[in-house]
Amino acid sequence: MxxxxxxxxxxxxxxxxxxxxxxxxxxxxxxxxxxxxxxxxxxxxxxxxxxxxxxxxxxxxxxxxxxxxxxKMEMNHFGDLLHHEFIRMMNGYRRDLNLSRVSGENKGSFFMVPHNVTVPDVVDWRQSGAVTPVKNQGQCGSCWAFSTTGSLEGQHFRKTGKLVSLSEQNLVDCSKKFGNNGCAGGLMDNAFSYIKANDGIDTEISYPYEAKDDKCRYNPAASGATDTGFIDIPEADEEKLKIAVATVGPVSVAIDASHESFQFYSSGVYHEKRCSTVQLDHGVLVVGYGTENGKDYWLVKNSWGLTWGEAGYIKMARNMSNNCGIASDASYPLV
Incomplete structure (x- = not known):
């Protein structure tokens, strides 16, 4: 007993x-x-x-x-969220808003592969100074705005030699007439069209990020860059995406980020068998590519802060049948 x-x-x-x-x-x-x-x-x-x-x-x-x-996966600041809460809060790419690819409005040009081009095995535009520090979209579905600014920041740098951080809040507040819905979602091509029509986008320092919808207050005197249109890379063509990244610079892409494996990604080459190539919900930025432990990857800049992934970045599987739709909706601005 x-x-x-x-x-x-x-x-x-x-x-x-x-x-x-x-x-x-x-x-x-x-x-x-x-x-x-x-x-x-x-x-x-x-x-x-x-x-x-x-x-x-x-x-x-x-x-x-x-x-x-x-x-690998790791606990991060999303650890107290149900998965559907996380998706609703963070993933704001809305392919159904795509005026250029669906209806032909605001249509971009198509990517033409340069003749006799040989691209390197490894590219990382961070090393060239073409990429701003990792940003954080907060609890706002504005990923599309961060993808847009990242690509334009890179193109502006390549043209002028100056890296200028651009205002995502400017896009959140002011591009609704071009099909975007602020924190409720949008897409990059619509944002490129707004910037062209507006003849500019303000700098981040002059129009800081708020992580919420607000009144448009674009100031032409504070414009940091502009574009003259955009280029769409052929759908689902990873080879052309590779050539574009190598020869042009950082490229805006949309992906399927709807899985818990992405929510808690920590390191390694991300390959998700359940990923869709057409159900895309998150805008990010491809800033390079390479190979790690025999696995090809895309080097992708996210907008969820430094505590997510590899200091805000993720290596996504490359040459794996367009895994997660990485090459399904890729584009970059003309400057």
Whole structure:
């Protein structure tokens, strides 16, 4: 009888210790990412989501350790979100708003491959100074705006030698007449069309980001760059995308980022078997390409801050049947 009581006490002590450990870990997460909730019920709900997400990450990384997948996952600032909350909040690319490819309005030109061109095996436009630091779109579906500015920043740099950070908020507030919906979504070609018609986009410092829809207040005197149109790269053609990235510079692309594996991506070459090549929901920027451990990849700049991925970047599978639609909707501005 004494043995049974002792075992029960040990089990109870271990259970309490585990609960205390979970709560301590949860407290550290909240402190690290400055998370605050309205009440204890919400706090408990979010802690349960956090623990569920942590378990999914653990199970995935076991596969990584066994060599069965090519990338790792890691807890980040999205850890307290249900997956559908994450998608609704962060993924704002809306292919149905694409006036240029669907209806022929605001139509861009098509990419022509240069004659007798040989491209290098590795490209990284960061090394040339053509890429601004990683930005953070916050809780606003404005990924399309960050993809747009990133591509134009690169083209403006190549033309002028000056790297100017451009205003995503300018696009969020002012490009609705061109088919975009601010924090509710948009796409890059529509934004390029707005910039051309507007004859400019303000600098980020003059029109800072707010992560919310606001009144348009474009100031021509603060314009940092403009474009004269845009080029669409042939759909789903990774080879032409490679040539464009190598010869032109950073390219705006749309991808399927609707999977938890993308939400918690940490490092390695991201290949998601469940990815669609047509159901695209997130705008990002290809700034290069290369090969890691025998796996070809696209070097992609995201807009979710430095704590996501590889300091804000992700290596996405290249030459894997257009995985996640990386080459399905690719374009860049003319300057």
């Amino acid at each position: 004494k043995i049974l009581i002792l075992l029960a006490l040990v089990a109870a002590t271990q259970a309490v210790s585990f609960i205390d450990l979970v709560r301590e870990e949860w407290s550290i997460f909240k402190l690290h990412y400055s998370k605050k909730y309205d009440n204890n019920v919400e706090d408990g709900f979010r802690m349960k989501i956090y623990m569920d997400n942590k378990h999914k990450i653990y199970e995935h990384n076991k596969l990584y350790e066994q060599g069965l997948v090519s990338f």
